[in-house]
Amino acid sequence: MLYIQDIMKSYLDSKKQQKIERDIASKAALASLPGVRKLLKLKSQLWMKCLAGEISEEKCVADSRKIEARIARELRAGGYEPSIIEQRPICETCSDTGYTKGKVCKCLKSYVANELTLLDNSIQSENFEVFDASIYSDDTVGKSISDRESVIAIRAGMERFIEDFDDKSASFLFTGPTGSGKTFMANCVAFELISQCKPVMSLSARTLVEIMGSYGSASFEDSDAVYASDLLIIDDLGMEGINDYSGSIIYNVVNDRLLSQKSTIVATVLATKEIANIYHPSLASRLLNSFSTRRFPSTTRAARHRKLSNGESNEIRYQAL
Numbered sequence: 001m002l003y004i005q006d007i008m009k010s011y012l013d014s015k016k017q018q019k020i021e022r023d024i025a026s027k028a029a030l031a032s033l034p035g036v037r038k039l040l041k042l043k044s045q046l047w048m049k050c051l052a053g054e055i056s057e058e059k060c061v062a063d064s065r066k067i068e069a070r071i072a073r074e075l076r077a078g079g080y081e082p083s084i085i086e087q088r089p090i091c092e093t094c095s096d097t098g099y100t101k102g103k104v105c106k107c108l109k110s111y112v113a114n115e116l117t118l119l120d121n122s123i124q125s126e127n128f129e130v131f132d133a134s135i136y137s138d139d140t141v142g143k144s145i146s147d148r149e150s151v152i153a154i155r156a157g158m159e160r161f162i163e164d165f166d167d168k169s170a171s172f173l174f175t176g177p178t179g180s181g182k183t184f185m186a187n188c189v190a191f192e193l194i195s196q197c198k199p200v201m202s203l204s205a206r207t208l209v210e211i212m213g214s215y216g217s218a219s220f221e222d223s224d225a226v227y228a229s230d231l232l233i234i235d236d237l238g239m240e241g242i243n244d245y246s247g248s249i250i251y252n253v254v255n256d257r258l259l260s261q262k263s264t265i266v267a268t269v270l271a272t273k274e275i276a277n278i279y280h281p282s283l284a285s286r287l288l289n290s291f292s293t294r295r296f297p298s299t300t301r302a303a304r305h306r307k308l309s310n311g312e313s314n315e316i317r318y319q320a321l
């Protein structure tokens with residue numbers, strides 16, 4: 001399990017650690033170069049004089065530049081880069097806070113992406129960068145747009161969803177045959193959101209029923225996460241063992257998330273007609289009326305995307321909260 005706050009903590013710890021290492025290196029350099037220590041003292045005395053009004057600011061700036069140049073020369077002569085004694089942040093864009101102008105900084109994004117590679121490999125290998133629409137047919141015979149174009153449109157819609165994620169919630173029903181890319185697309189969305197430090201949880205409908213149904217044996221963290229995650233992905237709807245009990249559990253989760261305006265993606269091989277026939281009208285109407293349906297066409301090539309077998313899907317695929 002991966003928690004966003006843990007990632008943030010380890011990110012900040014890593015920056016702290018890098019800073020400590022730099023301080024140690026800087027102290028070692030200064031210890032071996034007494035000339036540089038003297039020059040640094042001279043520079044601070046210069047500024048004291050300036051603050052006391054004994055010398056002008058212009059003179060102080062000019063003199064301290066000269067001293068800095070001498071410091072740099074002496075450091076280089078001693079085999080060090082002049083930057084070794086600078087107190088600059090490691091990431092100048094965000095000053096090592098991870099955020100810049102209210103957005104996640106590149107340095108934190110790549111740190112999170114790195115952490116994600118330790119997770120279920122689906123999330124590291126399935127993201128928009130490796131999305132390949134060419135596995136869908138571009139044939140338009142008998143239809144207004146090709147399968148390829150319709151999947152490209154789904155992708156564009158998902159990118160808008162991610163863009164607006166902080167401002168509005170949305171829920172999607174991904175339908176389509178096995179291997180049509182529903183889980184892949186859901187993973188792409190999850191990857192983007194987790195990279196932005198958004199809480200995401202992905203699990204199969206079967207696991208959802210298990211977690212929410214087995215009070216006591218399931219961890220409270222997991223059942224809380226089902227409600228707390230900003231995006232919940234419920235995969236393989238229809239494989240959970242369909243009955244009134246499982247239906248009511250899924251209904252409660254879906255309905256609660258709709259009421260609390262949290263986004264949910266449900267993926268299923270069931271057609272909308274089957275959903276209407278199989279499930280209780282209350283759940284069917286939530287899925288068919290409150291969710292936006294995205295129909296995925298079959299791919300032309302044999303499923304190149306990893307598809308978990310039913311046996312394997314019985315666990316939380318990934319969770320970042």
Ligand SMILES: [Zn+2]
Pocket residue numbers: 091092093094095096097098099105106107108
């Ligand atoms: Zn940064």
